[in-house]
Amino acid sequence: MPRVVRRAGIDQARRAVGAVLLSPIVLLALCALQPARAQSAAPFRILISNDDGVRAPGLPVLAQALKPLGDVVIVAPAEDQSGISQAVNTIQPIFREDVTLAGGLRAIGLSATPATTIQIAIKNIMMPKPDLVVTGINTAYNLGYSAYLSGTVGAARQAVLEGVPAIAASMAASAVPRDVNAAAQQVAGLVRQVQAHHLAPQTFLNVNIPPMPAGGYTRYEVTTQAPARAGVETFAETKRPGTNRTIYWSVYAEGANAPEGTDIWAVNHGSVSVTPMHVGEFDAGLAGELRAWLK
Numbered sequence: 001m002p003r004v005v006r007r008a009g010i011d012q013a014r015r016a017v018g019a020v021l022l023s024p025i026v027l028l029a030l031c032a033l034q035p036a037r038a039q040s041a042a043p044f045r046i047l048i049s050n051d052d053g054v055r056a057p058g059l060p061v062l063a064q065a066l067k068p069l070g071d072v073v074i075v076a077p078a079e080d081q082s083g084i085s086q087a088v089n090t091i092q093p094i095f096r097e098d099v100t101l102a103g104g105l106r107a108i109g110l111s112a113t114p115a116t117t118i119q120i121a122i123k124n125i126m127m128p129k130p131d132l133v134v135t136g137i138n139t140a141y142n143l144g145y146s147a148y149l150s151g152t153v154g155a156a157r158q159a160v161l162e163g164v165p166a167i168a169a170s171m172a173a174s175a176v177p178r179d180v181n182a183a184a185q186q187v188a189g190l191v192r193q194v195q196a197h198h199l200a201p202q203t204f205l206n207v208n209i210p211p212m213p214a215g216g217y218t219r220y221e222v223t224t225q226a227p228a229r230a231g232v233e234t235f236a237e238t239k240r241p242g243t244n245r246t247i248y249w250s251v252y253a254e255g256a257n258a259p260e261g262t263d264i265w266a267v268n269h270g271s272v273s274v275t276p277m278h279v280g281e282f283d284a285g286l287a288g289e290l291r292a293w294l295k
Contacts, residue, residue, distance in 0.1 A: 044070030044195060047121055047130040047164070050138065051151025053080045054109035057177050058137030058184075060101040062169070065184035066134065069191055073130070074101070075121035077151075078109035082140075086154030089116040114155035122162045132194060133159035136169030137183055139176045141208050141254060143263045143273070144226035153277075156204045160279050165194065166204040172267065173254050175211040183209040186217055186272050206275040210267040221271035226258035 048063050050056055054076040063072050078097055089112050097109040108125065110117045114135070122129055135155045142150040147168075156166035169187045171179065186209055199205070206225075209217075231254040238247050258264035266273035 044132070045126070045130045046070050046072050046191070047118075047126050047133045047159075048072060048074045049076045049114060049117055049121065049133065049135050049155050051077065051081045051084065051114040051135070051155060052139055053077055054097075054099055054107050055101070056080075056139065058139060058171075058180050059107070060103055060105050061180050061184045062134065062137050062187060063101075063105050064103060065181075065188040066191060069188060069195065070131070073121070073126050074105060074107035075117055075125055076107065076109060077114055077117050078111050081114050081151045082138075083149050084113050084151045084154070085149050086115045086151075086157055087113045088119070088158075089113055094120065114151040115158040118155050118158045119162065122159070122164060129162070129164055131164075132191065133164050133166040134169065134187065134191065135159075135166065136171075136207075137176075137180060137187065137209075138168075138170035140170065140173040140252075141230040141267065142168065142170040142206060143208050143230035143267065144228045144256065144258065146230040147206055147225065147275075147277070153206055156206070157277070157279060160202060160204050165199040167191065167194065167207060168204065169207045169209070171209040172211050175209070179209075179212040182212050182217065186220075190220070190274065202279045204277050204279075206263070206273075206277050208263055208267050208273040208275075210270055210272070213270040217270075217272055219271050220274050221266035221269075223263040223266045223273045223275050224261055225275055225277070226256070226262035226264040228256050228258050228264060230264065231255055 046066050050059055059074065059076060063074055066072050095111040099107050099109055101107050110120060112120065118133065133156060135152045138152040142153050147153045152170055153168045156168035159166040167190060171183045187207060190205065190207060231252055233250060233252045235248040236251050240247050256264050263273040263275045
């Protein structure tokens with residue numbers, strides 16, 4: 001029910017408002033407050049990159065999923081740089097190519113490794129620094145020790161070295177492109193959590209997404225890094241036609257097993273694996289042993 005206000009109360013309120021509006025001090029105070037009222041909170045700024053190249057299918061899908069969460073900028077290697085880890089460019093010049101991706105998304109391709117792409121994006125293109133770097137969605141798992149070889153993970157690690165928190169996202173090769181939209185939404189869910197809670201300095205998340213189960217993705221599993229590769233790599237030996245030169249081709253078969261609680265175990269059981277990682281590999285235990293050896 002609307003509240004009834006007596007006429008006398010209305011008159012008193014009008015006189016009070018008039019007194020306020022006529023006060024020079026209050027007018028000055030109100031004017032000083034106007035910029036603060038007009039100024040809105042700065043948008044959350046997300047840099048997206050990968051190692052599969054700026055035209056990889058997972059890149060625009062990830063960007064579309066993250067657009068509702070902030071301002072998205074896409075800077076990625078111009079060509080496929082898979083398996084290059086955290087290598088950087090130091091000699092050759094780096095060229096920029098502005099491209100348009102699916103959905104009209106604007107992106108920048110750089111003739112650089114993923115790690116160098118992150119460096120240039122942060123230092124030359126997206127200034128001030130972004131609030132978060134998200135790399136992916138990679139078109140194969142980066143589980144266990146395979147994370148050390150991954151350009152997707154290497155780019156995320158480089159972002160942390162540049163002072164920006166990061167998420168590396170990968171999915172099963174067999175699930176691309178069928179489940180890539182659903183996988184991108186899983187990454188978006190994690191970005192929301194990072195926005196709300198923040199990552200500690202020198203840390204990032206390595207996320208691996210399995211093929212979508214029949215009932216859809218139901219949970220994130222916080223995991224450890226499995227002491228194994230995500231698959232088996234062999235090398236096929238052939239001869240170059242018309243010559244005696246020997247050629248070796250990498251042959252990679254995705255699939256491995258590991259103990260419960262690891263990233264490999266999680267994806268094998270249909271869960272989205274989230275492995276917290278940190279920069280730096282100092283081993284405090286071994287340091288103590290070395291001090292004893294080297295007395």
